[in-house]
Amino acid sequence: MSDQFIIALDQGTTSSRAVLFNHEAELLDVSQEEFTQHFPKPGWVEHDANEIWQSQFGVLQKLVAKNQLTPIHIAAIGITNQRETTVVWDKNTGEPVYNAIVWQDRRTAARCDEIAAAGWKNKIQEKTGLVIDAYFSASKVEWILNNVDGAKEKAQAGDLLFGTIDAWVIWKLTEGKVHATDPSNAARTMLLNINTGKWDNELLDLFGIPMNMLPEVRDSSGDFGDVEFQGKTVPITGVAGDQQAALFGQTCFDKGMAKNTYGTGCFMLMNTGAERVDSQSGLLSTIAWSINGKITYALEGSVFIAGAAVQWLRDELEFIESASDSETLALKANPESDVVVVPAFAGLGAPHWDMYARGAIFGLTRDSGRPEIAKATLQSLAYQVFDVLCAMENDSGIELSQLNVDGGAIANDFLAQFQADVLQKPVTRPKVLESTALGAAYLAGLKVGYWDWEDLSKVRDVEREFAPMLSVEKIEVLLKRWHKAVDRSKQWIDSDE
Numbered sequence: 001m002s003d004q005f006i007i008a009l010d011q012g013t014t015s016s017r018a019v020l021f022n023h024e025a026e027l028l029d030v031s032q033e034e035f036t037q038h039f040p041k042p043g044w045v046e047h048d049a050n051e052i053w054q055s056q057f058g059v060l061q062k063l064v065a066k067n068q069l070t071p072i073h074i075a076a077i078g079i080t081n082q083r084e085t086t087v088v089w090d091k092n093t094g095e096p097v098y099n100a101i102v103w104q105d106r107r108t109a110a111r112c113d114e115i116a117a118a119g120w121k122n123k124i125q126e127k128t129g130l131v132i133d134a135y136f137s138a139s140k141v142e143w144i145l146n147n148v149d150g151a152k153e154k155a156q157a158g159d160l161l162f163g164t165i166d167a168w169v170i171w172k173l174t175e176g177k178v179h180a181t182d183p184s185n186a187a188r189t190m191l192l193n194i195n196t197g198k199w200d201n202e203l204l205d206l207f208g209i210p211m212n213m214l215p216e217v218r219d220s221s222g223d224f225g226d227v228e229f230q231g232k233t234v235p236i237t238g239v240a241g242d243q244q245a246a247l248f249g250q251t252c253f254d255k256g257m258a259k260n261t262y263g264t265g266c267f268m269l270m271n272t273g274a275e276r277v278d279s280q281s282g283l284l285s286t287i288a289w290s291i292n293g294k295i296t297y298a299l300e301g302s303v304f305i306a307g308a309a310v311q312w313l314r315d316e317l318e319f320i321e322s323a324s325d326s327e328t329l330a331l332k333a334n335p336e337s338d339v340v341v342v343p344a345f346a347g348l349g350a351p352h353w354d355m356y357a358r359g360a361i362f363g364l365t366r367d368s369g370r371p372e373i374a375k376a377t378l379q380s381l382a383y384q385v386f387d388v389l390c391a392m393e394n395d396s397g398i399e400l401s402q403l404n405v406d407g408g409a410i411a412n413d414f415l416a417q418f419q420a421d422v423l424q425k426p427v428t429r430p431k432v433l434e435s436t437a438l439g440a441a442y443l444a445g446l447k448v449g450y451w452d453w454e455d456l457s458k459v460r461d462v463e464r465e466f467a468p469m470l471s472v473e474k475i476e477v478l479l480k481r482w483h484k485a486v487d488r489s490k491q492w493i494d495s496d497e
Contacts, residue, residue, distance in 0.1 A: 004075040006445050007063065008437035009056055011081040011165050012242065013102065013264040014311070016056040018063040019437040023450065027432050029067055031059040038099060043106040045346075046099035049087045052165065053172045064229075071232035075450045077173075078238030078440030079224070080245040081165040082264075083188045086140035088213070089168070090154065091161045094176060098148050100165070101140040104265075104304060104346040108139035109355040115139075120206070127193045127200055129276060129285030131353050135302070137164060137189035142207040155210050162213040164189065166239050170224050173236065178225035181215040183295060184244035187287040192217070194276065194287050197295055220244075220289040221443040238444030242436045243267040244288050246406055247298060249439030250430070251456055256398045260385055261436065262409035265349075266306035268388045270299045270396055281391035282351030289443070299395060301350035301388030305359075306381045307409040309343040313377055319370045327414045330378050333371035338363040340485040341376040348490065351391040358492040362485045381409065382419040383482040389423060402426040402465075406435035413466075421470040422479070431461040 005028070010017040015034040022028055033055040038046040063069075084103035089096045101107070115124075116132045124132055134140075141162050145152045154160045163171065167181045186192040186199075191209065193200040199214050218224060220240045226233035240248060243261055247269045250259040255273035260266065269288065276285045276297040288298035310326050313319045320326055344357040361373065385403075393399050403419070405427055410416055420427040432438055445451040 004073055004450065005069070006075055006078065006441040006450060007060070008078045008080065008440040008444070009060060009169065010242070010434070010437040010440065011052060011056050011079070011169055013082045013085075013104075016052065016059050017437065018059040019434060019441070020063055020067060021438065021441045025432065025438060027434055029063060030434075031063040031066065033059050041107070045102040045104040047085065047102055049089070049096040049100040049168060052100065053169065056169055057172070071230055071234050074234045076235050076237040076444040076448045077227060078444030079166050079169055079236060080240055080242050080436050080440035081169065081185070083164060083185060083241040083243065084135055084137050085165050086137045086144070086162065087165065087168045088141060088144045088151065088160055088162050090159060091176070092159060097151050097154070097160065098144050101143065103135055105140065106134050106347060106355060108134040108143050111139050111142070112355070115206070124190065124203070125278075127195070127203065128190050129187070129194050129278070130190050131282070131284065133353060134355060135304075135349070138191050138203065138207045138209070141209050141213075145208060152208070155213055158210070158212045160213055161215070162209070163215050164241075166241070167215040170236060170239070173227045174225035175228070179215045180218050180224055182220040182222070182239040183217055183287040183290040184220055184241040185239070186217045188241060194285065194297070197287070197290065219291055219293065221291045221447045223447070235448065236444070237447035238440050238442070240289055240440060240443055243269055243300065244298065245437075245439030245443070246435040247271065247288055247439065248442055249435035249437070250404045250406060252404065253457075256396070258392065258400055259404040259406060259435065262306050262381060262405065262407035262415070263436070264306065264308045266303035266381060266384055268301045268385060268392060270392055270398070272297045272299055272396065277396060279391070279395045281394050282353055283388070283391050283395055284350070291446070299392055301392055303384040303388065304346040304349045305343040306384070307407070308345070309341070309377050309380065310409060312343070312345070313374055319374055323408070324412070326374050326378060327412045329371050330375035330414050333375035334367065337368065337372040337375065338481065339368050339372045339376040340481055341373065341380045342485050342489040343377065343380050344489050348486070350388050352486070352490065354490045356493050357490045360485065360489040360492070362488065363481070378412065378415045379418055381415060382422045383479065385419060386422045386479065400425065402428050404428050404430070406430060406433050408433065416466045417469065420466040420468045422475055424468045424472060424475065426468075427466040428462055429464050429466070431463040
């Protein structure tokens with residue numbers, strides 16, 4: 001056992017990673033490669049699915065070579081992925097018929113409005129736990145079938161396959177032998193009935209998507225085929241969407257436990273156990289995972305732009321050279337600055353769900369500069385999490401005593417401290433911030449007996465706990481200003497633009 005490892009493939013929105021873990025759940029090595037973001041029109045976001053595959057397979061090869069691994073050293077592979085992002089490919093040629101349409105893409109917002117106006121809101125919420133939004137996969141698949149020449153005919157003939165990124169990577173890793181997904185990813189398509197765990201014929205008909213395009217839904221800790229290399233095979237035995245994988249990686253196995261991940265977006269999930277909890281506050285009911293045929297549900301609040309706002313500071317505004325510089329710059333800001341950034345670059349997610357909101361900066365004065373905007377950008381992440389946490393506590397009836405956090409952006413001490421201040425709760429940061437990859441590794445390891453449940457309950461180590469330092473009165477003033485700014489950013493563009 002000590003000579004074997006688990007590899008997690010973490011296919012994210014901006015990069016692909018391969019992560020090596022040992023039996024003590026220690027992160028031994030990471031190989032990472034960024035890939036191209038395509039913005040063909042305002043509000044449109046695409047990826048080249050072949051580039052995603054090449055980057056993901058490339059980092060796996062680098063990790064294996066660097067650590068001199070052979071198949072005998074690898075107990076299993078787990079996969080976690082950016083969710084909702086949609087790939088449609090020709091099953092005969094293996095070539096995508098169009099770029100992957102990314103979860104952030106808003107091109108189908110008007111179509112979603114049509115569906116809501118036609119009276120589908122309650123039925124879709126009842127079946128899928130989701131709100132009608134361009135965020136999810138269904139309208140993206142429909143768009144591809146309706147806008148790519150010949151796609152609809154090929155789909156009806158059974159020649160096209162659809163998958164979220166996990167299904168695409170599995171299909172490529174198994175050389176086309178396995179077309180499968182897990183319930184945590186399937187639940188994000190707006191095509192899965194989360195009460196039964198099965199694809200829904202009525203919703204497929206609504207979006208004009210043939211059933212034969214869809215992947216088989218298998219347990220999150222289950223059999224997803226084998227990867228062949230060096231003349232032998234390694235099993236793929238764990239799959240989960242990135243946020244559910246992070247919930248699992250944070251060992252939130254019991255009802256009422258919650259985590260928040262600060263990645264490209266910001267995602268808070270609470271384990272609600274064997275029963276789904278429906279939200280009255282703009283949250284989503286979703287599937288956390290399925291093990292041994294048993295579904296565990298979760299409540300989720302999705303913030304579209306979190307770490308991506310820091311990338312915006314780096315790449316578009318060129319305020320910083322690296323994401324880590326944002327903390328240094330923010331600490332130089334005038335502490336009396338009233339600047340507020342609303343990073344609604346892809347609309348607003350939970351609990352607002354406004355597809356037509358757009359990013360804005362408020363409170364600028366003549367002395368406002370890069371430090372003030374950087375500080376306000378980091379603060380915006382914490383404010384968004386506050387709004388989601390309030391909604392989650394309201395829906396679940398459970399008041400969290402602390403918030404478990406993970407993801408690259410929360411390595412920023414300024415953000416972690418401000419998050420504790422805004423929530424007026426302790427924020428607990430683990431030693432291994434890669435909870436997403438760790439969750440995929442745990443799911444894979446459980447299936448092959450590399451770990452058991454008792455092992456997993458022992459391995460989570462806390463690196464630091466941040467306690468609130470600002471007064472309640474000060475936070476109330478800041479939150480009032482934040483909510484004023486959010487209200488003014490809503491419905492910024494018209495639905496017909």
